[in-house]
Amino acid sequence: MTQKTDPTSFERPLSPHLQVYRPQLTSMMSIFHRITGAALVAGTALLVGWLWSAAYSPGCFTAIHTFFSGILGKLLLIGWSFAFYYHFCNGIRHLFWDIGKGFEIPNAYRSGYAVLIASAIFTICTWMTVFANTGVSQ
Amino acid sequence: MKHSQVREPLAKVRGLGSAKDGTQHFIWQRITAIVLIPLTFWFIRSLLMISIGGGEQAFVAAWLSSGFSATLLIIMLVALFYHAKLGMQVIIEDYVHSPFPKYTALLLNMVLMYGFAAISIMAVLKLHLYVAPEMGTQ
Numbered sequence: 614m615t616q617k618t619d620p621t622s623f624e625r626p627l628s629p630h631l632q633v634y635r636p637q638l639t640s641m642m643s644i645f646h647r648i649t650g651a652a653l654v655a656g657t658a659l660l661v662g663w664l665w666s667a668a669y670s671p672g673c674f675t676a677i678h679t680f681f682s683g684i685l686g687k688l689l690l691i692g693w694s695f696a697f698y699y700h701f702c703n704g705i706r707h708l709f710w711d712i713g714k715g716f717e718i719p720n721a722y723r724s725g726y727a728v729l730i731a732s733a734i735f736t737i738c739t740w741m742t743v744f745a746n747t748g749v750s751q
Numbered sequence: 752m753k754h755s756q757v758r759e760p761l762a763k764v765r766g767l768g769s770a771k772d773g774t775q776h777f778i779w780q781r782i783t784a785i786v787l788i789p790l791t792f793w794f795i796r797s798l799l800m801i802s803i804g805g806g807e808q809a810f811v812a813a814w815l816s817s818g819f820s821a822t823l824l825i826i827m828l829v830a831l832f833y834h835a836k837l838g839m840q841v842i843i844e845d846y847v848h849s850p851f852p853k854y855t856a857l858l859l860n861m862v863l864m865y866g867f868a869a870i871s872i873m874a875v876l877k878l879h880l881y882v883a884p885e886m887g888t889q
Contacts (some may be wrong), residue, residue: 668874
């Protein structure tokens with residue numbers, strides 16, 4: 614009986630219901646911006662280790678260099694470079710939104726596709742440059 | 752009279768609400784983002800040159816023997832780790848709600864990001880001031 618009268622006991626709608634929410638390009642790219650941001654923060658540990666060992670520990674530097682010359686290391690770097698280019702391009706998209714440009718739905722989709730294509734092209738160009746000059750297996 | 756009505760409108764505008772820092776977080780996220788656009792692009796280009804050279808420590812030292820490169824890299828590291836600190840702070844504030852884990856994570860984030868900045872800047876300074884001259888004579 615108290616169920617009906619107690620205002621706190623009503624089944625209120627919860628929002629957003631991610632399970633029944635149809636994913637769109639715009640929302641997926643938004644969460645991916647955050648995911649790549651967090652992944653890049655994890656990657657900064659490598660940047661710090663790389664710079665620190667270059668200055669203070671040649672042995673450690675050689676170990677890092679050897680690991681990232683291998684297949685697993687290269688795959689990690691390819692992943693990070695894509696995360697970087699994505700966050701870079703989508704960040705510029707966000708800066709345009711910040712000055713109030715490109716909010717219309719068709720433009721938001723257009724810039725979304727542009728970001729995906731640009732980050733793919735940047736990643737491919739970067740690694741083609743690396744592989745063309747150092748060989749794939751080095 | 753409610754406490755909020757006692758607060759001067761000017762104090763509210765200046766961002767002295769319950770969060771204490773108002774729009775500063777948003778503004779610095781954007782300032783560091785804009786600064787990072789050219790700097791990270793230059794940094795990726797430098798990494799590519801080092802990697803094409805072979806990636807050994809001597810190439811890192813030779814790169815940072817230039818005062819221009821060392822200065823740009825330090826500016827990039829300051830902007831990068833401040834940007835990372837602000838971004839991770841938002842992620843923590845959005846997903847961690849219980850006070851103890853939240854403030855522990857926020858504190859850890861601050862210590863880690865400022866610590867990373869300090870370590871990497873020290874490494875750049877050491878490479879520039881002490882390691883580079885030896886490498887330059889090789």
